[in-house]
Amino acid sequence: MTEHNEHPWSRRLFLQQGVTLASLAATTPLFIERSARGVMLPLGSLVSSQAGVPEDRVLVVVQLGGGNDGLNTVVPYGSDDYYRLRPQLAIQAPGRDNGALAIDGSDGIGLNPAMGGFKELMDEGVAGIVQGVGYPNPNRSHFSSMDIWHTADPDGKNNGWIGRYFDNTCSGTPNPEAGVAIGRQAPLAMQGESQLPVSFERAELFRWMGTDMDPKLEDPYEQIARTNHVGPVEEDRSQNAFLKRTTLDARVSSDKVRKAVARSPLVTYPNSNLAGQLRMVGAMIRAELPTRVYYVTLGGFDTHANQAGQHARLLEQVGNALNAFYRDLQAQGNNGRVMTMVFSEFGRRVAQNGSSGTDHGTAAPMYFVGDMVRPGLMGTHPSLTRLDEGDLIHNADFRTIYASVLEDWMGTNSNTILGGKWKTESLLREG
Amino acid sequence: MSTTSLKKINPRTFDYWKAQHLLNRAGFGGKPAQVLALRNRGSEDAVDYLLDFKKVKEEPVRADQFDSSIMQPRSEADRRSFRQARQSGNEAALERYRTMRQDRQRADRRQMATIQDWWLERMIETPRPLQEKLTLFWHGHFATGYRPVEDSYHMFLQNQFFREHGAGNFKDDLVQGIIRNPAMIKYLNNNQNNRDSPNENLARELMELFTLGEGQGYTEDDIKEGARTLTGYTFRDDEFQFNARNHDENSKRIFGRGGNWNGDDFVELIFSRPSASRFICEKLYRYFVNDAPGGFTKAQESVLRKMSKTLVQSKWELKPVLRQLFLSEHFYDEENHGACIKSPTQLVVQCIRSLHTPARNLRKLNEACGFMGQSLFNPPSVKGWEGGRKWINTSTLFIRQNTALYLLTGRDEQARPWDVAKADFSARHLVEHLDGISGRDTVRDGVVYLLRFAHSVPPDEDRVQQWVAYVNERGGRLDEPTLLNLLALITAAPEYQLC
Structure with a gap:
């Protein structure tokens, strides 16, 4: 990792201020130090080039696992080919029974009727869709394609793009909670060189379980974490000192996360998997955790058979969860500083298969929510007549989308992170 | 210092x-x-x-330990009819092929999980610990991930290769062997490296990650020329194959020396640096x-x-x-002492081997290793696991503590309530040798010994005092329940992560 001088927490400065900080670090975990001083994550002097992007901005990534059917989410109801290739599965035009939801100002393209929650955000001008996102030589394996999206590398053999973002922007001491993933395993996307992201499935599992065995272990366990004989200078070379500090960090951040999540939210969330995860994210944002990127995951989109009902239920869950999350942020007054990005590893084939489902395909839309997001439809819908062996041809490479997220929202140069110059248009609205 | x-x-x-x-x-x-x-x-x-671990007797690993046929390429006849189906747009036949392929992939992922469990068990049981420890080292050094390889049997063969040559000759056994290893060839795309369109992946990593280190004594041109020496190095079924038709027979220039080098020569040239x-x-x-x-x-x-x-x-x-x-x-x-941080695998295997807890459920342990950042056969990239402090953050620390707790008690977060009576683990053997020494404070001796034994570093005096006080509060005897509680605390202490 490189060290920048201007970085307020660079190790060099840390050592210069050794005397005062040493006494502080001996009793206070890094985590608290930062919050106590009201410092958000020390991302140096990163300022977005885009006007109006706040300093303390947050990115929330929603992963739809299994390959979401883009064509039945953003519906090309103006296309005859769509109805010809999907005789049973196609969503009807707006106005028909259970027809698509019309999108203002767009001709022939609507939203799946189950996406009402998302549509409402679009109508308010705080949600947008990028159409036809993919990459060359599409890989139709769930695992490989997901790896490609996570690494932003055509071979899927690099570390994660968000992880590399942290590597590039956080110098010196790693930030314990820069990235938080809901789930048992940290996603590859968040893994960089310097540190693993924090991940937990439920807040109540983000703790030591020994007190369940014997509640009387609480006190001696507490003493373990509070034992202090650690200074930042020793930590430079002593693994023991490093572990003692991290144990204290873990203890404090476990308390803080569990306390944050235990608070009832300002709005009612639906009772669904995704809504539950976003509720936790909302609670952590509200508690001002110093987290830059949150990551949540919903699976089940691999709809090979009898797709219609199953897919509608999933989209309803997504739309309503995103809606409740945005309302929560509004009630908190945090809606201006959070952007949500939704993606899936691929779309599905244009033609339905023999079991009223769809098989693994290629390009698909991405969805964004946030006050600064350019609202409505972005890009062009992929052609349904010009196909590649029955699959859509992408109009936008996902790395150009990542580039805009990194440059315009996160305020960093995307070239090193994405291994080349990918930046084209901005996802954010003007000024 | x-x-x-x-x-x-x-x-x-x-x-x-x-x-x-x-x-x-x-x-x-x-x-x-x-x-x-x-x-x-x-x-x-x-x-x-x-x-000299090969002198120690151990059940040999058989080549037919696992099924080699799951991901074998389709027969010529099958391939022909698949092509026909594609040309004629026979959707039903294509669908059948797709389903067949998905079934095979599923079966292969199952076998990969079985091989993961088999290796973990071997590390737990082996009378040749250094052999397995070196196998793990080389797996991280010549890192190869299952997903792009998509053949569990090839991953097994590579694992066996590391086991066989782990303490052998670095140049002649390991590096010359790895450029002929089917899993590695697939992982770094050398099966696509041919005369007309060279693929530089293996040549680059061979120098950058396997031998010389990034930027240490080679140039981008050396990579390009090196890739040409490795053209035609591919595999068929489970064996290395040199495909002369794809090999570039022209002269190459590497490290300033010209010659009609092949891949073997390339390795020799690297080792002359x-x-x-x-x-x-x-x-x-x-x-x-x-x-x-x-x-x-x-x-x-x-x-x-x-x-x-x-x-x-x-x-x-x-x-x-x-x-x-x-x-x-x-x-x-x-x-x-205590200057290394245990890898997740080390944490789990050492906990079982030193405290002698039951191994519980291998599948769960492998999953736990994955949650802690080390899924065997799935290193995060060709760079392998960074190790050291990279293993630790606030969430992996809790998983580490809770995994040790699971080994001690057999209880995981899904099973409630606790039933310590069923823990089926006795910790007495750890402190037995302290019994019956007269004139000693057995509680203090026991606490000091357990801390030193489990923590790899001499214990801090305040830790000792805290836990002596804890034992004395509980009646001042190192009985089974007290030992279990004490070990729960010891494995939750930061020092337990040290090796």
């Missing part, structure tokens, strides 16, 4: 704790009785015993001695120089280097 060197330790100083240090680092730790047995051999014998011995010694040093971040100290630099020299003098044989290291003053320097 340490001033010790690779000078041999005085055999008389090889005590119980040094023997344990050796067993932790050159293996996965052991019970008190095993540590004692190693100590009684004396330093030279102990190191030879661990290092002065930097060739340094990089691998650094990695061995971080794995076995000290993985604290930052640059090397003067003393460490001198150790690394001597290790490199030994490696070159032994013509790339690994045993002399490891023997010298494991017998050196430097290896046993107090500063190098």
Whole structure:
């Protein structure tokens, strides 16, 4: 990792201020130090080039696992080919029974009727869709394609793009909670060189379980974490000192996360998997955790058979969860500083298969929510007549989308992170 | 700062704790009785015993241990009819092929999980701990991930290759072998490296990650020319195959020398570079001695120089280097005790081997290792696992603590309530030898001993006092329930992550 001088927490400065900080670090975990001083994550002097992007901005990534059917989410109801290739599965035009939801100002393209929650955000001008996102030589394996999206590398053999973002922007001491993933395993996307992201499935599992065995272990366990004989200078070379500090960090951040999540939210969330995860994210944002990127995951989109009902239920869950999350942020007054990005590893084939489902395909839309997001439809819908062996041809490479997220929202140069110059248009609205 | 060197330790100083240090680092730790047995051999014998592991009897691994046929390529007839189906747009037939392929992939993922469990069990049970420890080292060094390879049997064969040559010759066995290894060839796309369109992936990583180190004594042109020497190095079924038709027969220029080199020559040329011995010694040093971040100290630099020299003098044989290291003053320097952070695999295997807990459920343990950041056969990238502090953050720390708790009690977060009576683990064997010594404070002795035994570093006095007080509050006896509680605390302490 490189060290920048201007970085307020660079190790060099840390050592210069050794005397005062040493006494502080001996009793206070890094985590608290930062919050106590009201410092958000020390991302140096990163300022977005885009006007109006706040300093303390947050990115929330929603992963739809299994390959979401883009064509039945953003519906090309103006296309005859769509109805010809999907005789049973196609969503009807707006106005028909259970027809698509019309999108203002767009001709022939609507939203799946189950996406009402998302549509409402679009109508308010705080949600947008990028159409036809993919990459060359599409890989139709769930695992490989997901790896490609996570690494932003055509071979899927690099570390994660968000992880590399942290590597590039956080110098010196790693930030314990820069990235938080809901789930048992940290996603590859968040893994960089310097540190693993924090991940937990439920807040109540983000703790030591020994007190369940014997509640009387609480006190001696507490003493373990509070034992202090650690200074930042020793930590430079002593693994023991490093572990003692991290144990204290873990203890404090476990308390803080569990306390944050235990608070009832300002709005009612639906009772669904995704809504539950976003509720936790909302609670952590509200508690001002110093987290830059949150990551949540919903699976089940691999709809090979009898797709219609199953897919509608999933989209309803997504739309309503995103809606409740945005309302929560509004009630908190945090809606201006959070952007949500939704993606899936691929779309599905244009033609339905023999079991009223769809098989693994290629390009698909991405969805964004946030006050600064350019609202409505972005890009062009992929052609349904010009196909590649029955699959859509992408109009936008996902790395150009990542580039805009990194440059315009996160305020960093995307070239090193994405291994080349990918930046084209901005996802954010003007000024 | 340490001033010790690779000078041999005085055999008389090889005590119980040094023997344990050796067993932790050159293996996965052991019970008190095993540590004692190693100590009684004396330093030279102990190191030879661990290092000449092929002399120790162990059930051999059979080639038919796992099914080699799951991902075998389709027959010629099958391929022909698949092509026909594609040309004629026979959707039903294509669908059938797709389903067949998905079924095979599913079966192969199942077998990969079985192989994961098999390897973990081997690490737990083996009488040759250093062999498995080296297998794990080479898996991280020549990192190959299952997903792009998509053939569990090839991953198994590669694992066997590391097991066979782990302490062999670095150049002739390991590096010459890895450029012929089907899983590696697939992983780094060398099966697509041919005369007309060279693929540089293997040539690049061969120098950058496997031998010389990034930017150490080679240029981008050396990579390009090196890739040409490796053209035609591919595999068929489970074996290496040299495809002469795809091999570039023209002259190449590498490190300023011209010749009609092939891949084998390329390896020889790499090993003629002065930097060739340094990089691998650094990695061995971080794995076995000290993985604290930052640059090397003067003393460490001198150790690394001597290790490199030994490696070159032994013509790339690994045993002399490891023997010298494991017998050196430097290896046993107090500063190098507890100077490594346990990998997730080390944490799990050492917990079982040293505290002698039941192995519980191998599948769950492998999953836990994945949650802690080390899924066997799935390194995050071709760079392998970074190791050291990279293993630790606030969430993996809790998973580490709770995994140890699971091993001690058999209870995981899904099972409520606790039933300690069913824990089926007795910790008495750890402190038995302290019984019946008269005139001693057995509680204090027991706490001090357990802390030292489990923590790899001498215990802090305030820790000792805290837990002596805790035991005394509970009646002042080291009975089973108290020992279990004490071990729950010991494994939750930060020092438990040290090796």
